[in-house]
Amino acid sequence: MDFANKLQSYRKQRGMSQENLAEVIGVSRQAVSKWESGQSYPEMDKMISLSELFHVSLDHLVKDASSDTKAEHVASPVYVDLNSLFHYEYKSKRTCFGIPLVHIHIGRGLYVAKGVIAIGNVAIGAVSIGIVALGGLCLGALALGLISFAGLALGLLLAVGGIAAGTMAVGGIALGIFAVGGLAVGMFSLGGLSIASHIAMGGYASGHIAIGDTVKGAYTFITQDNNFNDIKGEEVRKLIQQEYPHLWKPIVQGIISIFK
Known part of the structure; x- marks a missing residue:
């Protein structure tokens, strides 16, 4: 498997879009697209960032597996990033006053979603769904907004919940x-x-x-x-x-x- 295919495979395993990967590495989405299509290769500092992100060696990342000799076929340790297995983010390109129309950000840990429609561990938006929800119409374990539905609900107009x-x-x-x-x-x-x-x-x-x-x-x-x-x-x-x-x-x- 060549570098382009490896990069695409590792990115998808982490549940990342080309845009997400570009933001993490500090390049444009078009650059990531060219890497995955084999049109270009990352500079050394970007290659190092990719190897650290995916927990693989530079040698493994850039080396074409088809050219490996039999002696070089030594099993490499497998690293599993548990956070990546339980993390998902989506941010719509459409915005309203600079705020994403939809922002979904969920996973293990403190992930904040901010959007007109926000879904996340902590959600802030006109319509918010999360463990902690803040905004207009809120649904969550803890909700604070104009209208709130939650285990603990605080609503300026209407609150429905256990408390x-x-x-x-x-x-x-x-x-x-x-x-x-x-x-x-x-x-x-x-x-x-x-x-x-x-x-x-x-x-x-x-x-x-x-x-x-x-x-x-x-x-x-x-x-x-x-x-x-x-x-x-x-x-x-x-x-x-x-x-x-x-x-x-x-x-x-x-x-x-x-x-x-």
Whole structure:
């Protein structure tokens, strides 16, 4: 196997594109293309960089295997770069304000993807998917963005996750202005254990207005087995208008819709 074929083979084994290899070695993609097509050969410093990158000797890299003598056919040690086996990167050529439209960067270790659409161990973008996701619409184990879905979700507008915090939060533990969850804490909350500064609804509800099986508040409505149909919506409406006369009507209507 000649140098051109060896170079192409080693590059593909590492999951690298010609563009990726060019960036690592410090040349243009066209230069790599010429090397792999046999039109030219790298300068010595680039050849050394290639041998170090692929963990092979210069002699092995440049020597044509067909010209080796029988005595020279000695098994060479095989080096396996575990990081390369679990690493992949793709960056689209199309950009938006200098940012790649799509950037995928995943593998073992700390790999950061930055793009309009970003997928990586750490992802930063308008749409982000990663173990840690930051940006607009985020999905991950830990997500921080305008809208977040994650094990631990922090969302300026909406957060959904095991633990969720945001303007509107939905989760096992939910913290927000509007909170829905097993444990819900906020201005308006609905959950098994519901705590609110304004209106709380749930199995146990504690708030200025509390509605549930077990309640604590200035004004209370008691249900049986969380059956909110036991409560008349009109009575709740009048109380809300009395206590919070300036509350936004869609919020009032949303709460009332739960009742008969």
